[in-house]
Amino acid sequence: xxxxxxxxxCGGKDVYAMNENKPKAAAIAESVFDAxxxxxxxxxxVLLLAAAGANHTxxxxxxxxxxxxxxxxxxxxxxxxxxxFSGNERLASARGIGLCVTSITMTVFYLLLYEVxxxxxxxxRHALLSALIYTLAAARVILCLMPANDWLGRRTGExxxxxxxxxxxxxxGMIVAALFAVRAFSGEGGPLSLMWLAITLSFAFYIPVVLxxxxxxxxxxxxxxxxxxYIWMLIMGLSL
Numbered sequence: 001x002x003x004x005x006x007x008x009x010c011g012g013k014d015v016y017a018m019n020e021n022k023p024k025a026a027a028i029a030e031s032v033f034d035a036x037x038x039x040x041x042x043x044x045x046v047l048l049l050a051a052a053g054a055n056h057t058x059x060x061x062x063x064x065x066x067x068x069x070x071x072x073x074x075x076x077x078x079x080x081x082x083x084x085f086s087g088n089e090r091l092a093s094a095r096g097i098g099l100c101v102t103s104i105t106m107t108v109f110y111l112l113l114y115e116v117x118x119x120x121x122x123x124x125r126h127a128l129l130s131a132l133i134y135t136l137a138a139a140r141v142i143l144c145l146m147p148a149n150d151w152l153g154r155r156t157g158e159x160x161x162x163x164x165x166x167x168x169x170x171x172x173g174m175i176v177a178a179l180f181a182v183r184a185f186s187g188e189g190g191p192l193s194l195m196w197l198a199i200t201l202s203f204a205f206y207i208p209v210v211l212x213x214x215x216x217x218x219x220x221x222x223x224x225x226x227x228x229x230y231i232w233m234l235i236m237g238l239s240l
Contacts, residue, residue, distance in 0.1 A: 031083040034076045037227055041069035044234040057119040061237035064112035068230065071105025074098035096152040103144045103165070107137050110172050113195075117179050120192065120240070133175060139168040166210050173203050191239035198236070202229045 048062030075098030181196035
């Protein structure tokens, strides 16, 4: 049986495959971790939305959390099921499609996080900055939808599109991180004063996987702390 840690945007391929000699207990542990992540994330999203009331920022944060978890569910659900139903071609196809969906919803996640920034700090929207952020997001989505991405993994060889589509994604994330960092270091960060650090850590764990996981599969383990960072990001919103 082959089970893997999966990068949601690494060419539609598993990045830390476990061969047949690895214990099934490890595969089950991975599936439990994924399930706990989804349950924790959706619980936080529900709490944020249920208590939002007239709090526009909290409602935005709840929508952001729901977008993250719903997108991840598209590839984690078939991944979890594949632990118990190995070799199922439908699950393999669903996982590939789910990776594409997750790549897009992650982009929307950062757009919503930018909107949270604007709402929380009550700053005038800068037209050029907003245009840049939305242009990077649009470029990322367009690149994700290109057939050359081979999300279903039907072709072999190096898929450089995993690098291409991550360039605007990285730029988007770093701009949003910088905005939160400016507020944090000016003493105005409030409940999201560490958001800049969380975003930076998420990309610090993520980029090595994109660049190295195909040659060094064990690097895919970095997706585990990356996942924990995203839960931390969602928990921050409970203080809004």
